Amino acid sequence: MKIARILTATASALLVTLALSACENAVTPGSAPKVDPETAKIGLLLPDSVTARYENADKPYFAAELKSLCPRCKLLYANADGDASKQQQQAESMLAQGVSVLVLDPFDSEAAASIAADAQSNGIPVISYDRLVNSEHLDYYISFDNEKVGKLQAQALVEKLRADDKGKGDHGILMLNGSPTDNNASLFKKGAHEVIDKSGYKLLAEYDTPGWDPAKAQDWVTGQITQYGDRIDGIYAANDVLAGAAIASLKAADVSPIRPVIGQDAELAAIQRILAGDQYMTVYKAIQPEAEKAAQLAVALTKREHPEGETMVRVAGTDIPSFLLSVTPVRANNVEDTVVKDKFYGPNTVAKICTDYKSACAEHGIG
Structure with missing residues (x-):
């Protein structure tokens, strides 16, 4: 009996010890789990492969800054390839691998709210990167002034039409907007409408492009050319990928002279089109400081530091500390600068830029 009592006491003590250990290692919802900031895992989720900047700029700039700030930290990276369900699975995988911070650029701003909620319920801070996640479960938001982007685009188009004395009578503008699931697209659209609606120019038609799909954009523009023909005097395109699609439609229909088309992102192909005279303008967003700032915030969060935001952006009833970077309109005359x-x-x-566009570069003093 004495031996039995000793064994029972020993087992009870062991159970208490295990229970205490489990409590120490459990993640309390809303509180960050203990991590070694020197070896933390940082998750970067980007939305699609259609937009060249994500693989060519955002990812490498973020990775380089992370390595500089935390050489032993590990970057977990995934691209959703334009699929909200895939992005959800990628986020779940990163959480299962013990990621310490999620930097999330959502393909679908609404659907990604569940990713942010899942992360924060497990004590993992979330940085909404470039596109705003429609969720209160965010620690930071870093992007550009996206309404201003839309305004700059529309202002450039309106000024061009006025300078060329176009857009009169039954002539007007096509608006080729971004994805309806992308919060940034709605901000570009809002900013552009504020200018176009007051400009006196007719809006012939507009289209919200599902998933920023250039093929769908090109099909739509082709249909509008069939319907409106020479009445189309300019095209607002929400980014350079869509601008390229619009220009392809104009060329396929032998529209001459080419109508002014504006985009944004300053993609390489867009800059080449601008120098060649096919695209009128783009908006330059300095991606390197955006990506580097996101990496800096991620590293700070692994150390449980919370730098103050430069402004506050309200989302889902909550003010989120935010950083909104400046943007610059680019036409042929300021590509060099x-x-x-x-x-x-x-x-x-x-x-x-210039290998296949030597004469265009020489004309504008580049090279």
Whole structure:
């Protein structure tokens, strides 16, 4: 009996010890789990592969800054390839792997709210990157002033039409908007409408492009050319991928002269089109400081530091500390002073722009 009592007491003590240990290691909802900031895992979730900047700029800039700040930290990376369900699975995988911070650029701003909620319920802070997640479960938001982007685009188009004395009578503008599931697209659209609606120019038609799909955008523009023909005097495109699709439609229909088309993101192909005279303008968003700031915030959060935001953005009834970076309109006359000066496409920026566009570059003093 004495031996039995000893064994029972020993087992009870062991159970208490195990229970205490489990409590120490359990994640309390809303509180960050203990991590070694020197070896933390940082998750970066990007939305699609259609937009060239994500693989060519955002990811490498983020990775380089993370390595500089925390050489032993591990980057977990995934691209949703334009699939909200896939992004959800990628986020769940990262949480299962013990990620310490999630940097989330949502493909679908509404659907990604569940990712943010899941992360924070497990004590994992979330940085909404470039596109705003429609959720109160965010620690930071970093992007650009996206309404201003739309305004700059529309202002450039309206000014061009006025300078060319176009857009009169039954002539007007096509609006090729971004994805209806992307909060940024709604901000671009809002900013553009504020300018176009007051401009006096007729809005012939507009289209919200599902998933930013250039094929769908091109099909729509082709249909509008069939319907409106020479009445189309300019096209607002929400980004450079859609601008490229619109220009492809105009060329396929032998529209001449090419109508002014505006985009944004300062993609390499867009800059080349601008120098060649096919695209009128784009908006330059310095992605390197955006990506680097996101990496800096992620590293700070692993150390349980919470830097103060530069502004507050209200989402889902909550004010989120935010950083909104400035943007610059780019036309042929300031390519040299923007993307070339900043080596936006890497150390061989000029070569990348000019190899197949030597005469256009020479005309604008680039090279």
